[in-house]
Amino acid sequence: MVITLTSGSNIQSQWKIGNTTVLSKVCTGSVREINISTTFDVPQVYNMTVIVWNSVSDPKHITSFVEVVRLVEGFDIVTNVQNNTSFGTDHGPVVYQITLDSLDRLPMGKLNFELFYNDIIVLKMELDNEHDLVSTGVMASYQSMTEGDYNVEAKISSTVDSQSFSFNLSIWNNITFPSIKSVAGINMEIFVTNYNLNTQRYQYRIVYGNGNEEHSDPDILITGRESFWSYNYTIKGTYSITIFVANPIYSYSFVKTIVIQNPVPDLSIWPNMTSYPNYFPLLENGAVFIINMTKNDLPPTSMTCTFVFETGGVGVNIDAPITFTTSLNTSHTYTTGGDKDVQVNCSNSVSSQLLTTRVFMLSKLEGFKITGHNRLYLDNSTSVDQSIAFTYTAGEFITASAAIITDTLIPLKTTLDGHSGSVVVSANELKSYPYGTYKIAIELSSQSGETQQRGVALFYEEQLAGFQVFQNDSLHLVQHDVEFDVVFASGSSPEVELLFLDTNSMVEFENGMVRHMQFDYTFTDPYIYNVISISRNAINSLVQTDLEVEVVHSVAGFLVEMQSSLINSYSTMTFIVKLDVSTRIPMGIVNLYVDFDDGTSTNMTVNDKFTQMLDSNGYQFDHFYSMQGYKNVAMRFQAEFTKQEINVTARIWDNINNVMITSDWAAEVNEVIPFNFENALRSGFEYSITFGDGTEVNNVPNVLYEEYNEPTKYHSYNSPGVYKVVFKASNP
The missing domain is CATH 2.60.40.10 (Immunoglobulins)
Incomplete structure (x- = not known):
């Protein structure tokens, strides 16, 4: 263990674990580094405190953790390679199972696994689950796709120790085989290389199907990429070739059928260069070419001749056998004239022959x-x-x-x-x-x-002149035919076009000399159309712009109501006229004719009243009725072509609810008693008076349709008593 100092001399140091001093050391002179060594009996993490001082400095403390681990040992590695020697590239990766014999060997610190192939590291991983090392082992895998022999080293290491395993491993590629021609010619060498075998070390055996075969030395692996066999057949026929190739891991065997046939013989072509330029075929007829065999000693098998003209190749198949007198005729059409080189390549699956010639083509008529x-x-x-x-x-x-x-x-x-x-x-x-x-x-x-x-x-x-367009009427209805007359002073084959709106038009045509045309058009929308009329033929055109066509709706949609359908005589009846929707407009000039059924009538133009009619209150007008009665009021909304008729019934009857008779109501026998009408209105009404003694008096006829003019009624009783007088008044 080492501690460093930036300055100091004659240093004393003391090394403690906990409160226990494990080592003391004195260093004289100038000191920059203090080294000690010691051993620990138990692997664990220790809390180490170091105290340093000298005669002029107070003690200084340094605390550090010291991890003590065991040596790396007790590991074993097993692979999925049989005998740890040979393995195929398509067998998947080589798997390395890393195991530890006992947990008692732990701890060893942080462990890493490294794998080297020929001293080149190919895999590195951390062994971080130590319990799996003992129970199931930890798996590592690596797949080499390059065939060869490898010195494999597997190394398990910590920061202080390591354990290694070494063995030799041979990697072998699977075997693929190059394709072999299916067809070859007699006496033509069949040459096969091993460039595509995919393995560099192998043994082989080939059986040619005609009693001949060859093979490599059974005790030696062939190495390198040299061509390893060739063969030629001398007899035409079909042969079965058996090929076997193997290395220590893989083997490959297949049977190939090969057809040996005759090659392309010597050929000639006509026209040939000796006859040029005596052959001048016409472009539209094409040029004819003839191919002949010059000898018939070896007729070709399935020969194809391809002609290459200036516009590309044209293939023509010739079935074998071809005799000496047999010729191949073909023709070709050119698009331009002049000298034309021709090449013919005749070939089959085993050989070919190239023929050349030339023709002169007469030019084709072009660009007209x-x-x-x-x-x-x-x-x-x-x-x-x-x-x-x-x-x-x-x-x-x-x-x-x-x-x-x-x-x-x-x-x-x-x-x-x-x-x-x-x-x-x-x-x-x-x-x-x-x-x-x-x-x-x-x-x-x-x-x-x-x-x-x-x-x-x-x-x-003939030039167009005097062009005019007329309409049959000045006003027209939507969805009805409008007839147009067209006249010319002169002209032939005119096309007449009438433009009504940007998107509405019609076109009529008539061939030959024309002085008059007539045709119809139906307008779907009301409008005042300013029509542009155009007439044209191949010589000239004329335009008329003064034609105006007015198109309106049919008269419809009017409704008539009465403010009150029952009024007293000598009163005013209010009529309300409405129009259901504004899209009814225009309808042209609309006049309203009204017969009030009282001997009077009126008429008016209502176009200026459409706005009121579209309102919820409608357009209102009054009529004064004097006499009582049911009045069948006939109204007719009349335009130039169409009309709408509406009949309504007006009831003119006085309200007689308050009419009564009055009298003195007391009299002597045989006294004439007057009975008077009260609250009567201006028109008559029907009535009856019964005096209670069997006597009754009634109104005169037609009283309903006259002004009220009833005199006082008189009656006398010839015997005393109390009589009940009953008065009844009515109108419809």
């Missing part, structure tokens, strides 16, 4: 197009010629022609200069033909017989 628009407009009022230009980019010996296609062909003047040409068209060409659309066909032909045609649309029309 109309320059500019593919349409032409002819106005019958002009005699100015118009032309159509065209070009083509490739072609030889080209001629051009053009015609207007009708029931007969009308030939047109055509010129061609180099790769450009033109066609001249005059209105005079079609003077005797109806207006309309025709096709101009322009055709290019080559000397090879190839033709290409392009079309141009020819619009032969």
Whole structure:
């Protein structure tokens, strides 16, 4: 144990565990470090106090913990490798079981396990569960994927001691085998290497299936990566090859079937270079190539010939056997003319032969197009010629022609200069033909017989003039057809477009000479439409903007109520008119006609009252009734095309609840007694008076429909008594 000082001389020191002094030491001279050694009988952690002093300094104390452990011993290591010698890479990791013979060997301090392969550390772990070391052991594992021989050292160590185990271990890779050709040629060497065996040390045995075999020395492992066998067959046929390869851990055996067949023979191709350039096939016909065998001593097995043209390879299979007179014909179509190199590779599974030749192809007609628009407009009022230009980019010996296609062909003047040409068209060409659309066909032909045609649309029309659009009425209903009349002073094949709103329009077309068109359109929404009318044909177009179309709803949705359906005569009846929803508007000019059923009527325009009618109070108007009666009031809401009729019943009857008769109620026998009506209103009512003596008096006829005019009633009694007079008054 060591303590250090920054300064001091002639130091005395005392070392204590608890209160027990275990050692004292005196150091003379200048002292910077004090070393002592001692032994402990019991492994444990001690609380050590060191006291130092000299003649000029007070004692100084230092306290420290001293851990005392046992030596590292009593361990054993067992692996899952048989005899601790050989192990395969696909057997998983090598497992090391670390055990301790007794817990009495503890404590040893903090323990670590380290694993070295050829002095290179590959694993390090802490053995922190000491009880598992005794009971089940602690497992450590490592898998090496590299084949070879290894000096393995397993080391268990603490900070003060260690215990090691060493043994030799051979790691072996599993065996894979390279692929072998399934097909080979007669007298062609079959050459196989061991590059892909995956193991570097092995033994082998090969049986060729024809009575021959070879094998390695049974007592020696072959090492290195050299080619280890080759063989050739001299007879065509199918052979079964058996191959066995092994190392101390793994073995590999397989049977391979190999077909030995004839190789590609000597071949020739026509056209060959000796006939070039006498062969000029046309592009549209393609070039023909013929392959022949030059000798027939060894016909090929399953030969394939691949032709490589300028546009890529084309494979053609030839089934064996091929006799000397047998030839292979194939053709190819090129897209451009000129010299063309051709390669032909004929091969089967065992050999190949490359043939080359050359042909000259005549150019194909290409790039034929109309320059500019593919349409032409002819106005019958002009005699100015118009032309159509065209070009083509490739072609030889080209001629051009053009015609207007009708029931007969009308030939047109055509010129061609180099790769450009033109066609001249005059209105005079079609003077005797109806207006309309025709096709101009322009055709290019080559000397090879190839033709290409392009079309141009020819619009032969009369100019539009005097364009006007009329509507059949000034007002129209939604969901009803609106009829439009279109007139022209002149024109042919017009397309007429009416634009109502940004998203509403209609288009009508009529072919040939046209002076009048008629068509319908149904509007779904009420509106005053400012219609833009456009007429056009291939020659010109005209616009009209002064057409206004007013579209309204049908008259509907009116409701009629009365503030009170029963009033007295000579009173005012209030009628309330309502409109159910605002979407009924517009309806055009709406007039209200009212027959009050009293000999009077009225009419009014109600458009300015729609706002009131939509309100909950409605639009109100009054009528004064004088005479009593049931009045069937007829109301008609009338617009230009539609109407709505509503009938309501007004009841004009006086309230007679307070009407009564009065009298003196006492008289002498045979005295004339007057009976007077009180509280009567202005119109008549029906009544009866019974005087109690069997006498009754009633109203005159039609009293209900006249003003009240009842005189006093008189009655006399011819015998004394008390009489009950009953008065009854009524109206409907």
